[in-house]
Amino acid sequence: MHRITADRPHPLHDCAATRALENQAQRSLPAHALMQRAAHACARLARALAPHAQRMWLACGGGNNGGDGLLAAALLHQAGLDVTVTWLGTPETSPPDALHSWHAAQDAGVCFADAPPPLGTQDLCVDALLGIGLRTGSTHSPDARLLDCLHALHASHATLLNVDLPSGLVADTGHYAPGFEALAATDPTTAGTHQQRRHTLALLTLKSGLFTAHGRDAAGGVWYDDLGVDAATHPPQAWLAGAPAPSARAHASHKGSFGDVAVIGGEGLAACGMGMTGAAVLAASAALHAGAGRVMVALLDGGATAALPQQPALMLRRFDALELAHATVVCGCGGGAAVATVLAQVLQQAGRLVLDADALNTIAADTALRAQLAARSSRAGCATALTPHPLEAARLLGTSSAAVQADRLSAANQLAQQLGCAVVLKGSGSVVAAPGRLAHINPTGNARLASAGTGDVLAGLLGARLAAQPRADLDGAFAAASAACWQHGALADAWPAHQALTADRLAQAITP
Numbered sequence: 001m002h003r004i005t006a007d008r009p010h011p012l013h014d015c016a017a018t019r020a021l022e023n024q025a026q027r028s029l030p031a032h033a034l035m036q037r038a039a040h041a042c043a044r045l046a047r048a049l050a051p052h053a054q055r056m057w058l059a060c061g062g063g064n065n066g067g068d069g070l071l072a073a074a075l076l077h078q079a080g081l082d083v084t085v086t087w088l089g090t091p092e093t094s095p096p097d098a099l100h101s102w103h104a105a106q107d108a109g110v111c112f113a114d115a116p117p118p119l120g121t122q123d124l125c126v127d128a129l130l131g132i133g134l135r136t137g138s139t140h141s142p143d144a145r146l147l148d149c150l151h152a153l154h155a156s157h158a159t160l161l162n163v164d165l166p167s168g169l170v171a172d173t174g175h176y177a178p179g180f181e182a183l184a185a186t187d188p189t190t191a192g193t194h195q196q197r198r199h200t201l202a203l204l205t206l207k208s209g210l211f212t213a214h215g216r217d218a219a220g221g222v223w224y225d226d227l228g229v230d231a232a233t234h235p236p237q238a239w240l241a242g243a244p245a246p247s248a249r250a251h252a253s254h255k256g257s258f259g260d261v262a263v264i265g266g267e268g269l270a271a272c273g274m275g276m277t278g279a280a281v282l283a284a285s286a287a288l289h290a291g292a293g294r295v296m297v298a299l300l301d302g303g304a305t306a307a308l309p310q311q312p313a314l315m316l317r318r319f320d321a322l323e324l325a326h327a328t329v330v331c332g333c334g335g336g337a338a339v340a341t342v343l344a345q346v347l348q349q350a351g352r353l354v355l356d357a358d359a360l361n362t363i364a365a366d367t368a369l370r371a372q373l374a375a376r377s378s379r380a381g382c383a384t385a386l387t388p389h390p391l392e393a394a395r396l397l398g399t400s401s402a403a404v405q406a407d408r409l410s411a412a413n414q415l416a417q418q419l420g421c422a423v424v425l426k427g428s429g430s431v432v433a434a435p436g437r438l439a440h441i442n443p444t445g446n447a448r449l450a451s452a453g454t455g456d457v458l459a460g461l462l463g464a465r466l467a468a469q470p471r472a473d474l475d476g477a478f479a480a481a482s483a484a485c486w487q488h489g490a491l492a493d494a495w496p497a498h499q500a501l502t503a504d505r506l507a508q509a510i511t512p
């Protein structure tokens with residue numbers, strides 16, 4: 001068993017692969033062996049997370065997830081802890097492994113009760129209600145007892161340990177199943193609720209849903225035990241991204257060695273009464289700090305800005321003075337309606353291209369531009385990355401942001417496939433996808449990034465990483481996108497608690 005950290009990549013498996021792996025392992029192991037391993041891991045982690053606990057409450061469902069909890073309860077009771085179990089199953093309907101665990105808990109003398117015992121902050125509660133057996137159809141809404149248990153677990157001041165998955169969370173998506181949506185309101189970061197310490201012990205496989213959408217809040221710290229079964233025998237659904245390799249700079253390098261980045265965006269105040277030049281400058285500043293050799297900014301403000309006194313290293317250019325084919329172009333940040341006037345030329349001439357914000361909105365509303373974007377995938381020397389947030393992704397897919405959020409992996413994969421680009425679907429657990437590749441889920445970052453302009457910083461950082469790729473192709477775009485997301489989030493994770501995280505400071509904190 002080990003804790004999952006962001007430094008190295010981890011394969012993520014879906015329910016189907018986990019089931020196949022479980023069935024294969026069950027056939028080659030003695031009866032109940034897998035559940036015994038799961039329960040030992042669960043009991044060990046419970047004691048490590050709450051070494052001063054006097055009481056533990058284990059809420060156990062009627063399936064095998066409950067079976068893990070029942071057997072862990074027996075082990076914890078035998079270790080001298082004051083253990084209470086609430087079991088929602090019945091011996092008549094219990095699957096064989098869980099029934100065996102129920103007998104073990106009975107034989108050990110574990111206390112069974114319907115209501116949770118009083119728990120203090122040093123105590124522990126265990127969610128063993130639902131795992132990968134969660135059914136998501138509208139006919140499977142949870143009953144009142146199950147929901148009462150879940151609300152009591154989430155409201156508790158004791159540390160919460162989820163067995164395999166937070167109950168109600170869909171393993172493949174990180175979205176709450178129908179009937180469980182209200183649990184999102186008890187996520188520990190939601191205003192007005194206390195900050196509960198949460199952990200999840202993933203069994204057999206790491207599930208994608210732990211790391212994106214509601215998964216991060218629901219799961220807390222993620223631990224993994226493979227139960228002695230090699231998950232590598234089954235293909236993953238996605239990868240949790242690891243730290244990008246540090247870039248080496250030859251001593252004999254010059255500003256031309258790391259590529260030019262040209263940022264196009266920043267509609268002026270005069271056009272629609274909304275000055276957005278800051279967005280373009282943020283992206284450019286990020287590219288500069290990320291180590292791009294030269295960074296140019298073409299503001300779409302009709303020439304209103306003559307100089308950028310705060311950022312003298314950035315070079316102002318008129319759009320028509322840019323050499324689009326030679327620079328890595330970052331287009332769209334604060335682009336407003338004005339970006340529509342340049343997009344056709346950008347899509348035609350730029351080799352390495354990052355499209356963000358209003359560039360994406362404009363393409364979503366214009367079938368000719370969309371076709372032009374898709375056509376880039378068959379042109380040699382083109383590398384394209386898109387950085388939509390969920391609403392921008394929804395516009396491109398012709399759906400709603402709720403539908404995108406309900407299955408972020410599939411939305412990102414679909415968009416990448418349709419447009420032949422690398423796609424970063426931003427948000428909690430950003431998904432990086434590209435056609436024909438397994439998506440990456442980014443493990444770094446936190447809600448301090450949810451402030452205006454941090455997306456522009458990501459676009460600029462991605463531009464610099466794309467400029468430094470050896471080849472202008474899809475692999476280069478995908479690698480640059482994954483690396484940029486990781487670094488962007490890692491900066492936020494290391495941000496001093498007492499200092500405001502603003503987009504301009506974030507850009508300046510980037511290192512090559």
Ligand SMILES: NC(=O)C1=CN([C@@H]2O[C@H](COP(=O)(O)OP(=O)(O)OC[C@H]3O[C@@H](n4cnc5c(N)ncnc54)[C@H](O)[C@@H]3O)[C@@H](O)[C@H]2O)[C@@H](O)CC1
Pocket residue numbers: 022032034035038061062063064065066068095097129130131132133134135136140141142143146163164165177203204
């Ligand atoms: N069989 C074994 O030996 C092993 C089982 N494991 C555990 O078993 C879990 C899977 O067990 P199961 O397949 O029995 O499934 P679960 O225990 O996850 O779920 C099945 C139970 O949940 C109820 N349920 C399903 N959907 C519901 C809904 N929407 N609302 C209310 N109740 C609902 C079902 O009626 C059933 O009682 C894994 O997540 C893992 O924790 C692992 O420990 C590996 C070993």
Ligand SMILES: Nc1ncnc2c1ncn2[C@@H]1O[C@H](COP(=O)(O)OP(=O)(O)O)[C@@H](O)[C@H]1O
Pocket residue numbers: 357389425426427428429430444445446447448449450451452453454455456457458488
């Ligand atoms: N809760 C979160 N966890 C991790 N990253 C987040 C979170 N909220 C926002 N972010 C990141 O912050 C950035 C916000 O980008 P975006 O929504 O485009 O904002 P803006 O357009 O104002 O710059 C994205 O990189 C996104 O992934």
Ligand SMILES: [K+]
Pocket residue numbers: 065127128129130131162163164165166167
């Ligand atoms: K659970």
